[in-house]
Amino acid sequence: MIRDDIKTQLVVAMKAGDKQTVAAARLIQAAIKNRDIEERTKSNTPDDDALVVEVLQRMVKQRRESITLYRQGNREELAQAEEAEVAVIERFLPAAMSEPDAKAAIEAIKAELGATGMKDMGRVMAELKARHATSLDMSRASGLVKAALG
Numbered sequence: 001m002i003r004d005d006i007k008t009q010l011v012v013a014m015k016a017g018d019k020q021t022v023a024a025a026r027l028i029q030a031a032i033k034n035r036d037i038e039e040r041t042k043s044n045t046p047d048d049d050a051l052v053v054e055v056l057q058r059m060v061k062q063r064r065e066s067i068t069l070y071r072q073g074n075r076e077e078l079a080q081a082e083e084a085e086v087a088v089i090e091r092f093l094p095a096a097m098s099e100p101d102a103k104a105a106i107e108a109i110k111a112e113l114g115a116t117g118m119k120d121m122g123r124v125m126a127e128l129k130a131r132h133a134t135s136l137d138m139s140r141a142s143g144l145v146k147a148a149l150g
Contacts, residue, residue, distance in 0.1 A: 002052045002092055003032065009091070024088035031055050053134040056093050060086055061139075097135045099144070105132055106141070106148050118149050 006028055013021035035055050063082045070079035097105070109127045113120065124145050129138060 002049050002056075002094075006032075006052075006092055020084055021088050024085045027085070028056065028059065028089060028092065031059055050134050053093060056089055057137070059089050060093070063089070094135055096137060097132060102132075102136055102141060102144055103148070105136075106145055110148055115149060118146070121145055121149055124149065 006025055010022060010025040013025060032052055032055050035051060039051065063086045067079045067082045070082065106128060109124055113123055113127060115124050125142065128141055
């Protein structure tokens with residue numbers, strides 16, 4: 001499980017004295033714990049790895065937005081610190097699905113659901129998320145689904 005990998009890497013980084021990895025791993029664990037607390041009140045909880053991947057993807061997205069803002073504000077040192085955190089976070093994410101594989105998955109779902117136009121986009125996106133949420137960036141997938149249905 002990804003959660004165990006994060007704990008193991010935290011211990012390894014602490015022993016090696018890698019302060020940057022230790023800090024990022026602790027941030028990851030805190031975000032996951034916050035998400036666990038949110039999920040306690042819900043009746044159906046998602047798969048553990050899916051939950052962790054969702055948290056990690058959100059963290060990467062937030063940091064990329066921060067990098068853009070820091071660069072616009074001429075704060076290169078802060079942008080580099082965020083990039084270092086992104087590099088640590090991405091080590092725990094599973095390999096992303098390639099674009100041809102994503103297009104093939106979208107076409108398969110489109111055919112399976114009988115989707116013909118943009119009115120079916122919600123159904124296709126929901127099924128795509130249910131099947132491939134851990135290996136596919138849903139914001140990128142949205143554009144691919146629009147292209148496939150348009």
